[in-house]
Structure formats: C-alpha cells, structure tokens
Amino acid sequence: MLNNKQLWDNCLVEVESSISKANFSTWFKNTHILKEESGTIFISVPNEFVKDWLINKYHKLIMKTFREFSDYIKNIEYVVSKQEIKTRSLSFPNKNEFTTNRELPLQDLYINKEDNLNPRYLFDSFIVGSFNELAYAAAQAIVNKKSITYNPFFVYGGTGLGKTHLIQAIGNKIKDKVKETGVVKKIKYLTLEKFSIDYVNSVQNNKTNDFKEKYRGYDVLIMDDIQFISKKEKTQEELFHLFNSLYEDNKQMIFSSDKHPNYIPNLEERLKSRFSASMIIDITTPDYESRLAIIKSKLRDINFLLPEDIVDYLAFSIQGNIRELEGSLNSVICQTQLKNRDLSINEIKGLIKNNIKPKKNISIKDIVKVVSDFYSINESSIYEKTRRKEIVKTRQIIMYLLREDFSISYPLIGQKLGGKDHTTVIHSCLKIKKDLKNSNLLNQELDQIRALFSI
Amino acid sequence: MKLECSVEKIKKALSQVNRITGKNLTLPILSSVLIIASKKLFKLRATNLSLGIEIEIPANIEKEGISVIKGDLLNNIFLNIYNDIKVSIEVIKDNLYIKTKNNKIFIKNYPNEDFPTIPIISGESFTIKSTDLIEGIKSVYYSASLSDIKPEISSIYIYPEENNLVFVATDSFRLAEKKIKTKKTEDFTGVIIPFKNTVEILKLFNETEGEIKVCFNKNQISFSHNGIYLTSKLIDGIFPDYKQIIPKNKNTEAITLKQDLLNALKLSNIFADKFNQINLNINPKKNIFELTSKNIDVGENKTKIEANTKGDDININFNHKYLLDCFQSIYQDSVSLQFDQENKPIIIRGARDNSFTYLIMPMNK
Numbered sequence: 001m002l003n004n005k006q007l008w009d010n011c012l013v014e015v016e017s018s019i020s021k022a023n024f025s026t027w028f029k030n031t032h033i034l035k036e037e038s039g040t041i042f043i044s045v046p047n048e049f050v051k052d053w054l055i056n057k058y059h060k061l062i063m064k065t066f067r068e069f070s071d072y073i074k075n076i077e078y079v080v081s082k083q084e085i086k087t088r089s090l091s092f093p094n095k096n097e098f099t100t101n102r103e104l105p106l107q108d109l110y111i112n113k114e115d116n117l118n119p120r121y122l123f124d125s126f127i128v129g130s131f132n133e134l135a136y137a138a139a140q141a142i143v144n145k146k147s148i149t150y151n152p153f154f155v156y157g158g159t160g161l162g163k164t165h166l167i168q169a170i171g172n173k174i175k176d177k178v179k180e181t182g183v184v185k186k187i188k189y190l191t192l193e194k195f196s197i198d199y200v201n202s203v204q205n206n207k208t209n210d211f212k213e214k215y216r217g218y219d220v221l222i223m224d225d226i227q228f229i230s231k232k233e234k235t236q237e238e239l240f241h242l243f244n245s246l247y248e249d250n251k252q253m254i255f256s257s258d259k260h261p262n263y264i265p266n267l268e269e270r271l272k273s274r275f276s277a278s279m280i281i282d283i284t285t286p287d288y289e290s291r292l293a294i295i296k297s298k299l300r301d302i303n304f305l306l307p308e309d310i311v312d313y314l315a316f317s318i319q320g321n322i323r324e325l326e327g328s329l330n331s332v333i334c335q336t337q338l339k340n341r342d343l344s345i346n347e348i349k350g351l352i353k354n355n356i357k358p359k360k361n362i363s364i365k366d367i368v369k370v371v372s373d374f375y376s377i378n379e380s381s382i383y384e385k386t387r388r389k390e391i392v393k394t395r396q397i398i399m400y401l402l403r404e405d406f407s408i409s410y411p412l413i414g415q416k417l418g419g420k421d422h423t424t425v426i427h428s429c430l431k432i433k434k435d436l437k438n439s440n441l442l443n444q445e446l447d448q449i450r451a452l453f454s455i
Numbered sequence: 456m457k458l459e460c461s462v463e464k465i466k467k468a469l470s471q472v473n474r475i476t477g478k479n480l481t482l483p484i485l486s487s488v489l490i491i492a493s494k495k496l497f498k499l500r501a502t503n504l505s506l507g508i509e510i511e512i513p514a515n516i517e518k519e520g521i522s523v524i525k526g527d528l529l530n531n532i533f534l535n536i537y538n539d540i541k542v543s544i545e546v547i548k549d550n551l552y553i554k555t556k557n558n559k560i561f562i563k564n565y566p567n568e569d570f571p572t573i574p575i576i577s578g579e580s581f582t583i584k585s586t587d588l589i590e591g592i593k594s595v596y597y598s599a600s601l602s603d604i605k606p607e608i609s610s611i612y613i614y615p616e617e618n619n620l621v622f623v624a625t626d627s628f629r630l631a632e633k634k635i636k637t638k639k640t641e642d643f644t645g646v647i648i649p650f651k652n653t654v655e656i657l658k659l660f661n662e663t664e665g666e667i668k669v670c671f672n673k674n675q676i677s678f679s680h681n682g683i684y685l686t687s688k689l690i691d692g693i694f695p696d697y698k699q700i701i702p703k704n705k706n707t708e709a710i711t712l713k714q715d716l717l718n719a720l721k722l723s724n725i726f727a728d729k730f731n732q733i734n735l736n737i738n739p740k741k742n743i744f745e746l747t748s749k750n751i752d753v754g755e756n757k758t759k760i761e762a763n764t765k766g767d768d769i770n771i772n773f774n775h776k777y778l779l780d781c782f783q784s785i786y787q788d789s790v791s792l793q794f795d796q797e798n799k800p801i802i803i804r805g806a807r808d809n810s811f812t813y814l815i816m817p818m819n820k
C-alpha cells in the first residue's frame with residue numbers, strides 16, 4: 001500500500017494533467033495529506049479560500065483520482081492548517097537600521113494562552129535521579145492513565161528543584177496525547193495566585209457562576225504554588241468546592257507546593273485532609289550524580305563544551321537547588337566565551353563562591369521566628385517562662401537546631417532564649433535527638449524547617 | 456444577463472471591489488471581478504485569496520447571469536462615465552454591453568467557471584459599531600511589522616478584556632495598544648488579522664455608519680454591513696505576551712503640550728542622523744525637558760519644551776519617527792511620557808486617557 005505522501009504525489013500528477021498550470025499552482029500548492037482514518041482522507045490546505053474552492057470545484061476530480069489508486073477511500077475532508085514557516089533565507093535589507101535599535105523584549109514569551117502551559121517544559125529535558133524518581137514515575141503513570149489512584153497528585157519540595165517543570169511536563173504530554181488519540185481534553189495550568197485573583201475578580205464583577213463553571217470544565221487542572229493559599233479563606237473555600245466537584249467527575253488534579261500539605265500554615269482542616277488523601281510525593285535536592293547529569297544535559301542543549309574536571313567541580317561544589325546550579329553554569333559559560341579559553345579551577349572558585357552555600361547569616365531571632373511561625377506559635381512566648389506543652393516542644397526544637405546546624409554554644413543558647421540554664425539546653429538537644437530516632441514525623445518537620453532556612 | 460442600475464452605486468462598489476482583486480498572482484482570473492445578477496440583486500465579487508469581498512447593489516434585473524470582467528478595465532470605464540444616472544448591462548454571446556444615455560461600450564467577457572468562491576464564515580459572532588472598529592484599527596495599525604518573517608506581528612491582534620475590545624500591533628521596536636469600550640463583554644480568545652488586510656478594512660468601512668457584524672472561526676474572519684461582505688484570513692499563531700514588557704514603575708513623568716512636542720520633533724528631524732536618533736533629557740529639579748539631535752554632516756540642534764516634569768532625571772535616546780507616528784492616535788492636547796529606566800520602554804499616553812498606550816524601545820547610545 002502506498003503511504004500518504006506517495007498517494008498524494010501520484011494524485012497531484014493526475015490532477016496536474018487535467019487542469020491548467022495556473023489553476024494547479026494556485027490551488028494545489030502547499031497541500032498535503034494530514035492523515036487517513038477509516039476511509040477518510042484529511043487534506044491540509046493553506047487557507048479557507050483554497051478549502052472552499054477545492055470543495056466546490058475540484059472535489060470530484062480529487063475523489064476520482066484517489067479511487068484510481070486505492071478503493072478504500074470513501075471520503076475526503078479538507079482542513080486548514082498552519083503553514084510551516086519558510087526558511088529564513090530573507091535577511092534584513094537594511095541591516096544598519098537595526099543595529100542601534102533595541103527591540104522590545106517580546107521574544108521568548110510563547111506560552112499557550114488557552115492552557116497556559118510553557119512548551120519548553122518537557123519530559124525529554126527532565127533529568128531523573130534518585131531525588132525525584134518517584135515523582136517522575138507517578139507523573140508517567142498519570143500521563144499513561146495506568147490508574148486513577150494518582151488523583152490528585154501532590155508534589156512538594158524546595159524552590160528550584162523542578163516541581164514546575166514536572167507538572168508542566170505532565171500537562172504538555174497529555175496535550176500531545178490528545179493530538180494522537182483525538183480525545184479532546186481541556187488542560188489548564190495556573191498558579192494559586194492566579195486562581196485567587198480570578199476568584200476575587202469574579203466576585204467583584206458578580207460573575208462567580210461563570211468562574212465556577214469555567215474551572216469545573218477542565219479535565220486536567222494543574223495548580224502551582226499551593227502554599228500561598230494560607231490565610232486566603234475564601235479562596236480556600238472555593239478551591240475546596242472545586243476540588244470536590246473535579247474529584248467526583250474523576251478529573252485529574254495536580255498540585256505543587258513547597259511544603260507538605262500538613263505544614264501549610266492556616267490551611268483549613270477539610271482542605272488539608274483532602275490534600276493528604278492525594279498521592280503526595282516530595283522532590284529533594286539532587287545528589288552529586290544527578291547534578292552531574294543535569295549539567296551535562298544543559299551543556300548538550302546549548303551545544304557547549306566544558307572540560308570534564310570543571311563539570312565535575314561544579315557538580316561537586318554546588319549542592320543547592322537546580323536553579324542555582326544553572327545560574328553558576330551560565331556564569332562559567334559566559335566567562336569562558338568572554339575570555340575565549342577554558343577557565344582554571346581557581347577562577348571558577350572565584351566565580352561561584354557566592355553560590356556555594358556558606359553557613360547562613362541568620363540571627364537567632366530569625367530562627368526563633370521561622371520555627372515558631374512554622375508551629376503557629378506566638379514568637380514572644382518562646383522567651384517566656386511557660387511550660388505549655390506545644391511551646392516547650394518548639395523551644396526544644398529551636399535549641400536543637402541552633403546547636404546542630406549553627407554550632408552555637410549551650411550557654412549562649414540558654415541565655416538568648418530567656419535566660420535558661422545551659423543544662424536545660426543540653427537536655428533539650430538530647431531529648432530531640434532521641435525523639436528523632438523514633439518519630440518519622442519529627443524528622444519530616446525538621447526537614448521542612450531546614451528548607452525554610454535555605455530560602 | 457440583463458439589468459439596469461444606478462451609475463453612482465456601481466461606481467462606488469467597483470472602486471471598492473477592484474482594490475481587492477489579486478495583482479501579480481499565478482492565477483490571472485483573480486485580477487477580475489465576478490458580476491452576478493440573480494433575483495433582485497446585483498453582486499460584485501473579488502478576491503486575492505487572502506481577502507475576499509462581495510458587494511450587493513440594488514438593480515432592476517431582467518435576466519439572471521454571471522460574468523467575469525477584468526477589474527481594472529471595468530473600473531476605468533465607470534470612472535470616466537459622467538453625467539449619466541442609469542446604466543444598463545447586458546451579456547450577448549461572449550460580449551458584455553454597457554449602455555448609458557451617452558455611451559455605448561462592449562467588452563470581452565471571460566469564462567466564469569474558474570472564478571473561485573469566497574468562504575462564508577459560520578462560527579462565533581458579535582457586532583461592533585463601525586466607528587469603534589475603525590478607531591481601534593486606525594489607532595494601532597501603523598505599528599505593525601512590515602516584514603513577512605513573523606506573520607504574528609505583521610498583524611493586528613484583537614481580543615476582549617472586561618468591557619473593552621483591545622487592539623494591539625507591534626513591530627518589536629514599538630507597540631500600540633488601544634482599548635475600545637464595548638456594550639457587553641464578548642468572550643473569545645482573540646484574533647490575529649494580517650496588517651495588509653486591516654488597511655483594506657479601514658478603507659472599506661471608513662465612512663460607513665452603524666453596526667458591523669463580525670463572524671469568525673479559527674482561520675477566517677468576516678465583516679458584513681449593509682450589503683458589503685468582506686472576509687479575511689486569520690494568522691494561526693500566538694501574539695507575543697506583550698503585557699509583561701509594559702513597565703510597571705514610573706520613575707519619571709513628563710506632561711507637555713502635544714503641539715509643542717510635535718513642532719520640536721519636526722525641527723529635530725532636520726538634524727537627525729540616519730538612524731533617526733534623538734536624545735531626550737529630563738531633569739525635573741531644574742524643570743528641563745530638552746530634545747537634542749545631532750548629525751555630523753549637518754549640525755546640531757537643541758530644543759527646550761515647557762513641560763510639567765516630576766521624578767528622577769533621565770537621559771534617553773530613541774527613534775523620533777516612532778514618536779511622531781503615535782500622535783495620530785492621541786486626541787488630547789497634552790501628552791504624558793513615562794519612563795522607568797534608561798533601558799526600559801518609554802510609555803506615551805494622552806493626558807488623562809488610559810485607552811491608548813504606546814511603547815517605544817530606547818536606542819543604544
């Protein structure tokens with residue numbers, strides 16, 4: 001059997017011989033067969049004018065010639081489709097005019113308006129390592145619709161670790177599948193902030209019903225940065241109802257956040273429990289091997305070569321998030337291009353010294369604030385002489401962190417936290433250490449708190 | 456075909472239809488006009504395969520029929536018929552006879568079966584006041600890119616936003632945006648109409664009054680009003696997300712009389728170099744608003760303008776042609792220029808008017 005291209009070429013030869021040259025080149029230029037489906041041939045045409053005229057004038061002729069080559073064709077559909085962009089052989093005629101004029105920075109903004117997805121985020125460019133393989137596997141399962149147990153899908157992790165990349169890649173992949181299978185799915189990616197603004201606008205304009213209808217119509221809803229929902233009570237309520245309605249209809253929901261849902265402050269209990277019922281997966285910071293792979297893949301993307309030892313050094317020394325890794329890589333590349341030679345390790349050390357995590361310059365006060373905020377406790381009560389259980393626990397965690405992560409002496413810790421004796425501090429640290437061995441939850445909590453420091 | 460109609464009506468319709476005939480295309484028949492006499496109506500049709508137009512004019516039809524005539528030829532004939540009120544048109548065998556009281560003309564008739572149909576659009580539709588449509592297009596079309604390399608920006612982008620219909624065009628060096636208030640909110644994702652076609656829309660509907668019906672689908676848009684039907688292809692692409700580049704901060708603002716600025720620019724024009732570059736210096740503390748242009752071959756010019764300035768000092772270079780262009784869309788007597796930083800676009804608006812926004816990218820010094 002002929003393939004589509006051969007079929008159309010053969011057909012065109014026949015058509016060409018039976019109509020005038022002018023007519024042929026006007027109406028049949030830039031046409032091709034898009035696909036063939038159960039006896040129907042879909043022909044791509046450049047615009048409506050051509051479509052109209054082919055239907056009105058040449059349909060019979062095309063049908064007849066098709067029949068000569070194959071008899072399974074029963075019907076022809078004409079589809080207006082986007083033309084491939086011509087090769088850019090055209091150069092600007094007046095180059096001088098453009099050299100001093102700066103352009104409006106309009107370029108790279110090619111985010112699809114309907115679903116809001118950025119086509120740059122794909123699975124192809126997503127590096128999988130031990131730190132995110134679970135999340136990746138779950139994402140693949142969602143795309144392939146192996147089971148619906150991954151609904152909703154909740155992914156959390158620190159900033160710059162690829163959450164947005166992962167969830168947008170899911171959206172893009174589902175969109176691709178739509179093209180293959182023809183099953184239309186309405187996909188929407190948005191940040192929680194956008195959702196909240198949308199909601200407020202709809203309330204202002206008295207269009208809450210339109211708002212509800214709009215969001216309930218999506219088949220796949222991807223929402224980024226859920227943590228910003230804290231304290232937005234009405235948005236929480238609206239999200240709760242949306243959640244229920246989408247869940248009942250078995251629509252896929254995907255959320256991302258920088259914390260585990262249980263630790264998003266001021267989150268209503270009912271939402272918390274709903275999030276907790278979802279497939280919750282965290283992404284941690286990449287290990288050395290993954291960082292190496294990420295750097296190599298970046299270099300491949302931009303077609304740039306760096307010596308092995310430099311790549312190795314970068315992967316080894318930058319232990320933070322992937323965004324920082326990219327930033328350092330970019331500055332190394334930029335310097336290499338500027339100096340037109342490979343840089344020495346010492347030069348690189350100088351370049352990236354700001355990106356290597358030093359011990360943070362955080363005051364004890366800051367730490368107290370972060371931790372007490374985390375447990376939703378009034379900051380000042382930490383310094384008071386109260387023995388309420390939740391405050392004691394928080395205070396102990398603060399002491400533990402100050403000792404373990406910031407190497408502050410026991411007496412100083414005691415003095416700063418409301419004049420406690422240094423033996424109290426030692427006891428607290430030991431107690432937390434012991435608890436850590438037994439309680440997984442506490443472990444997680446500490447990870448979360450530490451993540452907050454590194455922001 | 457045999458019919459009788461008013462000379463004036465057919466003159467006007469022909470001049471409109473003839474503009475849209477296809478010039479230098481591979482298919483010669485497209486440079487012709489198709490005339491149809493059917494029932495009570497006399498129709499003229501032309502297309503260049505990017506635009507299509509059909510105009511109906513009332514006529515007294517005795518015999519129905521279809522004929523194809525060279526557009527330029529027919530237009531020239533009617534342009535030179537004076538002092539006659541009625542004309543009769545008749546096809547006898549292969550010839551077309553045009554008779555008025557004083558003239559008797561016959562011309563060759565082409566076969567009509569190769570003349571294409573023009574698409575009739577069914578899809579989403581709304582109505583808009585013709586003056587609104589014209590104002591929207593007119594306010595921005597000069598900013599569209601003239602090159603065909605990026606079809607999305609050699610176009611005008613039209614989309615609804617709250618109670619406005621927004622018209623945008625940019626050639627990536629400057630950008631014009633006009634918001635037109637509409638009665639009700641239309642909900643569609645936006646259409647991208649090729650800039651060349653919007654020029655024809657402007658010419659065609661410039662003097663009409665009343666409501667224009669707009670219909671569109673993914674690839675095609677149509678405008679119909681009072682017997683005129685115009686259809687254009689749409690660009691299947693995504694218009695750049697221009698909102699992000701409009702600076703949010705204004706560190707410096709200057710308000711000046713439009714006429715003063717215009718005069719100063721015209722003077723600066725004499726001294727501008729081949730890049731049309733002029734320099735604008737604003738110093739709010741000393742209340743200075745000064746334009747400088749320099750040309751090694753001619754000389755140098757400095758013009759001070761009275762302006763109400765506030766904010767930080769700024770010194771910025773830009774192409775004065777771009778600034779001159781936008782005055783046609785500003786109807787207020789005074790204009791406001793806003794600056795963020797020296798490498799960020801300049802925002803120009805009519806004073807106290809937020810419907811029109813114009814952005815110019817500064818030049819490297």
